[in-house]
Amino acid sequence: MGTFKVGALVFDIGSYSVRAGYAGEDCPKADFPTVIGVTLDREDGSTPMETDGDKGKQSGTTYYIDTNQLRVPRENMEVMSPLKNGMKLMFEHYNIPAFFLCKSAVLSAFANGRSTGLVLDSGATHTTAIPVHDGYVLQQGIVKSPLAGDFMSMQCRELFQELSVEIIPPYMIASKDSVREGSPASWKKKEKLPQVTRSWHNYMCNCVIQDFQASVLQVSDSPYDEQVAAQMPTVHYELPNGYNCDFGAERLKIPEGLFDPSNAKGLSGNTMLGVGHVVTTSVGMCDIDIRPGLYGSVVVTGGNTLIQGFTDRLNRELSQKTPPSMRLKLIANNTTVERRFSAWIGGSILASLGTFQQMWISKQEYEEGGKQCVDRKCP
Amino acid sequence: MGTGADVRDILELTGGENDGPISKKDLINSDKKKSKKTTETLTFKRPEGMHREVYALLYSDKKDAPPLLPSDTTQGYRTVKAKLGCKKVRPWKWMPFTNPARRDGAIFHHWRRVAEEGKDYPFARFNKTVQVPVYSEQEYQVHLHDDGWTKAETDHLFDLCKRFDLRFIVVHDRYDYQQYRKRSVEDLKERYYSICGKLTKVRAASGTEPKIYIFDAGHERRRKEQLEKLFNRTPEQVAEEEYLIQELRKIETRKKEREKKAQDLQKLIKAADTTTELRRAEKRVSKKKLPQKRETEKPAVPETAGIKFPDFKSAGVTLRSQRMKLPSSVGQKKNKAIEQILMEQGVDLNPMPTEEIVQMFNELRSDLVLLYELKQAHSNCEYEQQMLRHRYEALLKAGSGGGCGGITGAGTLASTPGGDAQSWPSTDDIKVEAKEQIIDVVGAPLTPNSRKRRESASSSSSVKKVKKP
DSSP: OOOOOOOEEEEEEOSSEEEEEETTSSSOSEEEESOOOEEOOOTTSOOOEESSOOGGGHHHHHHIIIIIIIOOOSTTOEEEESSSTTHHIIIIIHOOSEEEEOOHHHHHHHHTTOSSEEEEEEOSSOEEEEEEETTEEOGGGOEEESOSHHHHHHHHHHHHHHTTOOOOOGGGEEEEOOOOTTSOOOEEEOSSOOOOOHHHHHHHHHHHHHHHHHHHOBOOSSSOOHHHHHHSOOEEEEOTTSOEEEEOHHHHHHHHHHHOTTSOTTOSTTOOOOHHHHHHHHHHTSOGGGHHHHHHOEEEESGGGGSBTHHHHHHHHHHHHSOTTSOOOEEOOSSHHHHHTHHHHHHHHHHTOGGGGGGOEEHHHHHHHTTHHHHHHOO | OOOHHHHHHHTTOOOOSSOSBOOHHHHHOTTHHHHHHHHHOOSSOOOTTSOHHHHHHHOOTTSOOOOSSOSOOSOTTOOOOOOTTSSBOOOEEEEEEEOTTOSSOOEEEEEEEGGGTTOOOGGGGGOOOOOOOOOOHHHHHHTOOOSSOOHHHHHHHHHHHHHTTTOHHHHHHHOOTTTSOOOOHHHHHHHHHHHHHHHHHHHSOTTOOOOOOOOOHHHHHHHHHHHHHHHTOOHHHHHHHHHHHHHHHHHHHHHHHHHHHHHHHHHHHHHHHHHHHHHHHHHHSOTTTOHHHHHHHGGGSOTTSSOOOOOOOOSSOOOTHHHHSOOTTSOHHHHHHHHHHHHHHTOOSSOOOOHHHHHHHHHHHHHHHHHHHHHHHHHHHHHHHHHHHHHHHHHHHHHHHHOSHHHHHHHHHHHSTTOOOOOOOOOOHHHHHHHHHHHHHHHOTHHHHHHHHHHHHHHHHHHHHHHOO
């Protein structure tokens, strides 16, 4: 008896947020946006933060993760990351003893108790369907579509522009008055606002829109129909500046673009695949013997899938598209934590297994083999 | 949360018995002495920890005693409670360890009990790999040479197989298409298994017949093609297949019905023939000449012909008229028919039951029933013939509108009156209509038959009405 757990850190670097924490726990300790704030020194002494700046300072950010968020001594800790970048950085800069990389799709599947399945990950920038067989990703079956969270945000932004409503982030608001529904907001701007960069301002506005997106949008059960949508109950939402309104048909129309891109505005041509098509195309590219296995465990992960009604609609679409003899099972965790962090949780599970200890890439192996050992050892 | 042992430890007092690190036995199995005592008391005491009801199930008051020698000398039904905190804590140490499953001998650290220092890493035994055969250059040149595969490609294949533990789907996915040709999963499997087979043959000691796994690539390819087709069926095809299966079932049932009818008919006819022959034989031949023939002919009479009157041999006194009574197996309609014919012929319904009359009367009624059945069958056949004729004419019309296929079909139909309907998988509009007509017409024979029966029954009743006044 005894604990065979080697102390390990798990990092999951996504396009929207970074998740980091200790292996063996059930949720990451640190979850923060993947935006690098770089302070610039200006002539007038003010130091605004530029978010779209040069990414060369990445080591500064990871330094931030290591020592401030996790408070981890840098010796004797192994690091596990779902991404391929930065390995050299890890070994040479931070002197860690061992390292391992794993594809996040495999980890999501593990977190749901499966080693074979189709992982549908709908995050901020992409919606991807990745077939995983026996713990290995089938790279030729990966299908990607850019219709995801950011696409939704863009559509919401356009909606607000159509309604000629201004998005004011909270940092600018000093006070606001309550107004009637639909009437323009009345609010007072803060005095002595620092001179912020445009990118930072945009980032703050995006936060407001993402909050609207998360709380208001809903996916309808069947393909979008004007009359049905008009009868759906409306949701009341108030922006930070006091503007409040009831949203009815629009809340169904915008996410429809995920499933049926032919009607969505702002898309060039109709070459985009809806989510249902993404899944079926991905399975169709795999060997026919494993298709029932893939359809029998479709794992739904990613923050964008938390939109109300997403999984029901997906279930409906897939059952229409698959042959009737096929057993279809959708696995979607209900809690936000599990769905957003499923790759991280899978990494935590994997790193705490006793049988995982032989899979680490130790410093010695890295010195001998270089970067090729990653290709060999990591699935 | 200090226990006595901890306090003593802090104050550095000695005095606790069994000083030193705690062992598993102390925690869990500390009751050996006590258990011995309970085994000595053999009578009806229930073991501690066992529920009263369970004990009552096993041993009720006056029945068998519990066994003399209990088989289990450990805890019995007691739930084990771990006694924590009674001894000193076993120390843990942050110690380095090597994992024998690793090839580089890297040293990692983890927390482990001091007592287990030096033991092997227990999870190393789970490191199992698949045995992929390794061939030498020479072996390749001599035995494994193949036109479709270069040595480099074969080496690449075997390398992938070893890395992925013969998961061919993953191997196929990671196969290098730019450098080598595009291969299907069956190609890879075929090459691998053929090499394995050749190597086992070559390396086996002379005289032994090694078992080789034969991989049938052609069969696999065909199977997968078929699966693909099945997978890619459109819903219309699925619906069409369902429809065709239902049609087939309908046709089969109809065929069975028809056969059954034909068989019944045959039985009737045979019965009629044999009874008439019997009668003739009896009249013609005297008793003396052919007693044997009669005996052999009699069993040929089928039982379904006419009515079988029960021949009861009861002891004591019986009335002969009992023998004249119709058995209950004769249905209402047949009864009516018999009555009607008897009345038409002017025969008394209930004659005086003398011996001869009884016998002849029974025979007469039996023959009447037979006649009735034959008439029924005859009218059925007539009806069917008419129906088929109508159908044939309808098909002629349809056939003349859309090609000669209908005519040939109708031709075959007309030639087998009472034969099967043909199912036509073509989807022509006209033929579909004709098909509908056929189905409607053939599906209907039951109702006209019952109608016919009703008519005959009503005709008998109508005859009765005429006779009454």
